[in-house]
Amino acid sequence: QSVLTQPPSASGTPGQRVTISCSGSSSNIGNNYVYWYQQLPGTAPKLLIYRNNQRPSGVPDRFSGSKSGTSASLAISGLRSEDEADYYCAAWDDSLGGWVFGGGTKLTVL
Amino acid sequence: QVQLQESGPGLVKPSETLSLTCTVSGGSISSYYWSWIRQPPGKGLEWIGYMYYSGSTNCDPSLKSRVTMSVDTSKNHFSLNLTSVTAADTAVYYCARHGTAAGRMDVWGQGTTVTVSS
Numbered sequence: 001q002s003v004l005t006q007p008p009s010a011s012g013t014p015g016q017r018v019t020i021s022c023s024g025s026s027s028n029i030g031n032n033y034v035y036w037y038q039q040l041p042g043t044a045p046k047l048l049i050y051r052n053n054q055r056p057s058g059v060p061d062r063f064s065g066s067k068s069g070t071s072a073s074l075a076i077s078g079l080r081s082e083d084e085a086d087y088y089c090a091a092w093d094d095s096l097g098g099w100v101f102g103g104g105t106k107l108t109v110l
Numbered sequence: 111q112v113q114l115q116e117s118g119p120g121l122v123k124p125s126e127t128l129s130l131t132c133t134v135s136g137g138s139i140s141s142y143y144w145s146w147i148r149q150p151p152g153k154g155l156e157w158i159g160y161m162y163y164s165g166s167t168n169c170d171p172s173l174k175s176r177v178t179m180s181v182d183t184s185k186n187h188f189s190l191n192l193t194s195v196t197a198a199d200t201a202v203y204y205c206a207r208h209g210t211a212a213g214r215m216d217v218w219g220q221g222t223t224v225t226v227s228s
Contacts, residue, residue, distance in 0.1 A: 044219065044220050045155065045215075045218055047215060
């Protein structure tokens, strides 16, 4: 049981916009930044969004992040086949004194 | 650019100690935090713990009694020891870099698979 809650799956067709939610509590998302990681099949996770809504260099602006209260969302617009991957949210948890991750959302591009 | 490479035995017997090393190339181990994260087969990411290059550490409370981490700045690598392993410790183990304790993990190793089995 992950501390952060994500839907196990999401899907969309090419060109569509999809969102993935991440729900936490005041000790993690509510009081700290949210990070999103993309894990393509058979590869290591890659930083996708940091500090709620910032994109590292090289990440397309089709990917965007937002946070409100104890929840966060990742939005992917102009969906492409290469976006098919697992997506994880993460945040520092003040109560735990460490990192917590969501259970991951498997995105399928139909 | 900075690259991380995990190494260690791919098979560990139950009750024994899992030992992994993460070697940093293309950059210095100094001034960064270094985390271990694992991913059991078909499951999500689990943070194990981090260590600062100076040697201070922090672990997930559920693993704290079994985890030891160390750093060797002269060799630019850091290590993880997990004692008394069981099948539940079977996973892909990743190392990752972050600039602050609660900061983004911006560089990840490719991961190494560890199976616990007799």
